Amino acid sequence: MFYRPEDGHGLPHDPFKAVVTPRPIGWISTRDSKRHDNLAPYSFFNAVASSPPQVAFGSNGSKPDRTRGKDSSEIALDTGCFCVNIVELAMKDRMNLTSGPYGAGMNEFDIAELERIECRTIDCFRVAEAPASLECRLVAGIDLLGEENRLIIGEVTGVHMRDDCLVDGRFDITRFRPLARLGYRDYSWIEDTFSMMRPSETTLNV
Numbered sequence: 001m002f003y004r005p006e007d008g009h010g011l012p013h014d015p016f017k018a019v020v021t022p023r024p025i026g027w028i029s030t031r032d033s034k035r036h037d038n039l040a041p042y043s044f045f046n047a048v049a050s051s052p053p054q055v056a057f058g059s060n061g062s063k064p065d066r067t068r069g070k071d072s073s074e075i076a077l078d079t080g081c082f083c084v085n086i087v088e089l090a091m092k093d094r095m096n097l098t099s100g101p102y103g104a105g106m107n108e109f110d111i112a113e114l115e116r117i118e119c120r121t122i123d124c125f126r127v128a129e130a131p132a133s134l135e136c137r138l139v140a141g142i143d144l145l146g147e148e149n150r151l152i153i154g155e156v157t158g159v160h161m162r163d164d165c166l167v168d169g170r171f172d173i174t175r176f177r178p179l180a181r182l183g184y185r186d187y188s189w190i191e192d193t194f195s196m197m198r199p200s201e202t203t204l205n206v
Helices: 071-079 089-097
Strands: 026-031 037-042 045-050 053-060 081-086 116-118 125-127 132-143 149-161 179-181 187-189
Touching: 026 045, 026 053, 026 071, 026 125, 037 053, 037 071, 037 125, 053 071, 053 132, 071 081, 071 132, 071 149, 081 125, 081 149, 089 179, 125 132
Parallel strands: none
Antiparallel strands: 026 037, 026 081, 045 053, 053 149, 081 132, 116 125, 132 149, 179 187
16 A cells, blocks of 8 residues: 555554554653643654754644643743653553643643652653653754644753663663553553664674
């Protein structure tokens, strides 16, 4: 099958998100200028650079009580910071609860009964139980094609890692099973891993 997105796919559901999988989930926490805290999951999220470390999340669509897209993107643009909390399988239900269509000023930490801790390098909370949290200062907000599609890029200024996830000096994802977003209403988790050497790290016998 081949289709051009501009012409439509002819299927019962859009396959695009099912093709680009699995996707890590960025659980974005922010605090607006009125000191209202916000927390919401974004599956258009990933690391985009390592030196200095930078991450990005994509915000799609709008809300009637916001002038520039969703809560997280507008607050990040206004305040210049946000925090990315990594989601584990054990937190799936509380993560899902924070994805609801709540009004601006509603506190998803309270709605999902999540423990919170103040970040160290930026002014907002992070999820206390998260396996890792990345404190970020805004690098850029880029308007994308389409109505209210926006890419938010941040430099990581602080990294929190849960002590039980550190094994022999390495951050071990098998200790917490990261949650991943698939297509449609589907999710998965990572449990098994394997290692491979890059060609530059080994002698090729060609």
